[in-house]
Amino acid sequence: MGTYKVTVKRDGAVVEARDNVAITVGANTDVSFAANAAGSGMQTLDSVTVSAASLTTIDVSSVDTRTVVTAEQLQQLPLGRTAEAIALLAPGVVVNSGGFDNGPLGGSLPSFGGSAASENAYYLNGFNTTTISNNLGGLTLPYGAIDQQEIFTGGYGAQYGRANGGVINQIGKRGTNEWKFGAAVIWEPNGLKANQRDIYWRPDSQGSTINNAAYRYARAANGLYQPASEAEANQTTYSAYVGGPIIQDKLFFFLAAEQVNSDGIRVGTNRDTDNGRTGGLTDYDYKQKRWYAKVDWNITDNHLIEVTGASDVAETNGSIYRYDYLARERGAYFTDESTWKTGPTLFTGKYTGYLGDNLTVTALYGKMRTPDELTPFNYDAAGGPVINSAALQNPAYTGGTPRIGNQLVSSVSSPDREYKKDNQRLNLEWRLGHHTLNFGIDNQKSEGIDVGSILSGPGYAWTYGQTNDPYGLATGGLVSQSANEAGGVGAPSPGLVDPVNGSSGYYVVRNINTSLYSYEAKQRAYYIEDKWQVTDNLLLSLGLRKDEFTNYTPFGDPYIEIDNAWAPRLGFSWDVNGDSSLKVFGNLGRYYLGLPLSAVSLFTPATTTDTYFTYSGINADGAPILAQQLGSAVSANSRFGRIADVRTAVVKDIEGENQDELILGFTKQLDSGWVLGVRGTHRRLNAGIDDQNYDVSNTALIDAAAAQGVTIDFSKVAGASLINPGQTNTWGVIGTDGQFHEVSVSREAAGFPKFKR
Structure with a gap:
């Protein structure tokens, strides 16, 4: 890859040459010369050199939809210095609407053709660097180390998978026989930036007499929700690179480094900060350190190793x-933020062997590690529990001044928290006549080590609340709609249980959150692809990929196994005029998406419960003087610390999330040098995966079980089950008879609309 000079010689003399011939990843480049340039009947001429770049022809060897941006183009284009900003150059790519970024200082994650930000895949020199925990973003290169970036917006071949959206594939620079080095400093002061606009509550909130939290916050600040105009951001980027030969023609290296220093002021929303326990303004200081190193060893002309x-x-x-x-x-x-240090480090080795003129083998193995360290500032384990929402304490006990206690750290995590990924890829390319066959495997293992957190201090927190409906007249007598461990729903309203202390609507909740576990997932894939040059003008691409996904609980038991994810990929490219000036192309394929590691949180013996109380006073440290308990503990996700039968965690024969995609289009070279392209893309999401709780609100499941004479024992099943929404699902349940039963619930009975996007 790169920019080259191509020459035609006769008897050692240069007859004709082409400069500035660009070779891009995954594409062919046509270099045409005069018909008689090398023929036996040609005239003897002095050398002819074409210094200007020739008119770029259309790549008719590809059937996918991609945009390739080179290092030369990056030097010329005014872009943000992130892979995501580069991806926005491709048609159909926009910034995601959820506000997700690629790490603390990364770019806003892109959405490809309406897909979610978590449905993309990231690759770096052939290794899948997609974020291990949640699929949001991935490891990318320092800006000065990018040789080329491929942006696949659809129709990609069988070698790529585990994505329903797009693929960002970065190719890093490498050393050559010529020494190259450089450095840059980019300064972005806050004074040269426009201010953000302030955000306000809805106009009627300021004058409302309704005594709920939102309106109280609005009245306290004259309707201001967030003074975004007060924010400041300064950023300085330092970068440098060097590359060259270690041994001429044999051994080369390239090294690049980049550091981004960002500081400024961040002001939170008054709703998030006006609880008496946290501050509202933060003087922040962020640092991002990136590096990239590559060594290329040409053992022989036919055997290459890259590290x-x-x-x-x-x-x-x-x-x-x-x-x-x-x-x-x-x-x-007030205090300091916890120090957060996170980010991946990757090492890979790749072998390429040219075994004759028609056979090429490539093998890649790599490891990526992502420590995720959160160090609390001045954490005191003996400092008592966290006091949340102190602004909602009963002023009759505080005199109107919130009592927040001494604990300023809400939760703690393991110092050994880390994510790991191993990726092995093997590809065999065999050129057989008019066919170019590719066979390959793509295996990946992901792990989460000591993931999760526990509440600080004694392991629980107090959260104060207040309701304007103390007797639950509008809520069926409930102050909470979450599930209890027996499968019921909700905690009773404070006025019903304790008219003396609860009639004012004030209550307190004891929160318990313990979820600290290790787990893993394995993903395997096998693929075959044939690029068949049917005629001089027609290319067919026939591919098939088989994905397998297995996710494990912390105890090593698989809770989901999908091994029938067959994904055909069919495409064509028609060189209409035979001169690469007009291309008509199309692609039809299926694409599967595996579950991220974070899905396991539904099936660990984690505890996330809330127990409601009335109270008759508040101590100086903010802790309540409890009066009466409002029912048993409840949990929004039915996480009561129990180890459930994994057969109840996933419905039978669950289908992996997948979509079908159809692309048709054409690309035409215009006389002016412009290229006109038109394409249409239709995507149909066939199946998705979501979770649904086991509790009495799941009436369709309870009724279907009852019709079979089964009463569900909610203490024996998982807190929730993974399902295919919008489809008929067969649940696994444990009955009060102690036996395992399968219960089928139709889409109509569950109240689901047909699944679509």
């Missing part, structure tokens, strides 16, 4: 201050 290392680690911290939303003024120092 790649890359890292993208961010560290964030800041000082938190009180903030007066009415006066828009910084207050007293």
